[in-house]
Amino acid sequence: MLHFSNSLTRLLGELKKLPGVGEKSALRLAFHLLKSPGNIEALAESLNEVAAKVRFCSVCFAITEEDPCQICTGERxxxxxxxxxxxxxxxxxxxxxxxxxxxxxxxxxxxxxxxxxxxxxxxxxxxxxxxxxxxxxxxxxxxxxxxxxxxxxxxxxxxxxxxxxxxxLAHGIPIGSDLEYVDTATVQRAVEGRSEL
Known part of the structure; x- marks a missing residue:
C-alpha cells in the first residue's frame, strides 16, 4: 500500500471535502499542484484573500466584499x-x-x-x-x-x-429539446403553465 507524507495526506483529505471530488480527483488535483509550486502559492493566496474579504451582504445575503453589496446599493x-x-x-x-x-x-x-x-x-x-x-x-x-x-x-x-x-419562475420544456425525449412531469408542467401567443 502506498503511503504519502503527512502534508500530502492532509491536502488529499481537504480536497476530498470539496463537492464532487473523490479519491482519484483529489490525487489528480494534488499532483497537478505539486508540478508547479507557483500554483500552490497562488491558490493559497487566493483562498486566504477570499477568507479575509468575502462575506454575506447584511441586506440580501449574497456573497460580497462590500456591505451592503453593489446590487443592494445600485440602481435596481x-x-x-x-x-x-x-x-x-x-x-x-x-x-x-x-x-x-x-x-x-x-x-x-x-x-x-x-x-x-x-x-x-x-x-x-x-x-x-x-x-x-x-x-x-x-x-x-x-x-x-x-x-x-x-x-x-x-x-x-x-x-x-x-x-x-x-x-x-416559469418552467417547462427547455429550448432546443425534442418533445419525445422530455419526461412526463416536465411536459405536464409545461401544459399547465402554457401562455397565450
Missing part, C-alpha cells in the same frame, strides 16, 4: 424582489440579464428530513424586508426540486397576507 428596481436559494442562483439570474430588481438569498431550501427548517434559512430577514421596503412583487426562484417547491409554497403562504404579488 425596488418594487421587485427575487428570492433564490443560494448565492450561485443569484449569479445565474444575473447572467441571464432578464431580472433588474433586487434579491434575497435564503441560504438553502426547506428540508425537514435534513434538519433544515424555516429558522435555518433567511426567511425571517425576508419577511422583515417585505415589511420595511417598497416591494410590490416577490419572484420566487427556488429550484424545481422537492425542497425548492416546498420552500416556494411555504413562502407563498407567508407573503400573500401582506398583499404582495407572488410569482414563480
Amino acid at each position: 428596481e425596488e418594487s421587485t424582489l427575487c428570492v433564490v436559494e443560494e448565492p450561485q442562483d443569484l449569479l445565474a439570474m444575473e447572467r441571464s440579464r432578464a431580472f433588474r430588481g433586487r434579491y434575497h438569498v435564503l441560504q438553502g431550501a426547506l428540508s425537514p428530513l435534513n434538519g433544515i427548517t424555516p429558522a435555518s434559512l433567511r426567511i425571517a430577514e425576508l419577511m422583515e424586508r417585505l415589511r420595511d421596503e417598497r416591494v410590490r412583487e416577490v419572484l420566487i426562484a427556488t429550484n424545481f426540486t422537492v425542497e425548492g417547491e416546498a420552500t416556494a409554497l411555504y413562502l407563498t403562504k407567508l407573503i400573500k397576507p401582506l398583499c404582495i404579488r407572488v410569482t414563480r
Whole structure:
C-alpha cells in the first residue's frame, strides 16, 4: 500500500471535502499542484484573500466584499424582489440579464428530513424586508426540486397576507429539446403553465 507524507495526506483529505471530488480527483488535483509550486502559492493566496474579504451582504445575503453589496446599493428596481436559494442562483439570474430588481438569498431550501427548517434559512430577514421596503412583487426562484417547491409554497403562504404579488419562475420544456425525449412531469408542467401567443 502506498503511503504519502503527512502534508500530502492532509491536502488529499481537504480536497476530498470539496463537492464532487473523490479519491482519484483529489490525487489528480494534488499532483497537478505539486508540478508547479507557483500554483500552490497562488491558490493559497487566493483562498486566504477570499477568507479575509468575502462575506454575506447584511441586506440580501449574497456573497460580497462590500456591505451592503453593489446590487443592494445600485440602481435596481425596488418594487421587485427575487428570492433564490443560494448565492450561485443569484449569479445565474444575473447572467441571464432578464431580472433588474433586487434579491434575497435564503441560504438553502426547506428540508425537514435534513434538519433544515424555516429558522435555518433567511426567511425571517425576508419577511422583515417585505415589511420595511417598497416591494410590490416577490419572484420566487427556488429550484424545481422537492425542497425548492416546498420552500416556494411555504413562502407563498407567508407573503400573500401582506398583499404582495407572488410569482414563480416559469418552467417547462427547455429550448432546443425534442418533445419525445422530455419526461412526463416536465411536459405536464409545461401544459399547465402554457401562455397565450
